[in-house]
Amino acid sequence: MTLEGALEADVRPTDGDSRTVSFAFTVTNAGSEPVELQFSDACKAEFVVRDGDREVWRYTEGRLFAQMLSREDLEPDGSSTYEAEWERPRTGEYTVTAELRTQEASCEARTSVTVPE
Template identity: 45%
Template sequence: MTLTGSLDTEVHSDRVSFVFTVENDGDEPERLSFRNSCTADFAVLDGEDERWRWSQGRMFTQALQSESLGPGESVTYDGEWQNPQSGTHTAVATLEADNQDCEARTEISV
């Protein structure tokens, strides 16, 4: 696999902001195919327990879409957790492409 993910977070008093960057580290273009408008998802874990998921309760446009990442190119996806629970958690970002896998994790303290 030639996709690499990184997850940056910014903790505020009333929210946590997420920026998930997916980069093509390979020598060939990579096509990302999506079945709806949810291109990335974010979750917050407390151990094995999921505390929050960005996509939960949201509706997404049902339309096939794709995008191409050339060698060395990257794309970013943003999310935000409103009114976060205090504590130390694991934030997980996942690419929601049908044909590619990419994930990034980081620890956050709220």
């Protein structure tokens, strides 16, 4: 089953407190057939924050994830949301990229985020 063109993605900052920025990455099956997402570990999405070309935070950096095969089925128009929390961000303007970590296809989204003083 091919996933190219079937998945659409969106990433947004969500409510957090003054010490964190939370992100929600939503993947939607825009195709007319069910899609099976297969994962090789417990981390289903990667989040990366950049200041220009410089990477300032990566969700998976310094974390361990259970090595286990899993899958999720997305029906047509169905979606799944993955979340991450960036702790102790510095004030500034950043770009966040979220990417689905499936075995068979890539799906990513990008947005800007402002961390106030």
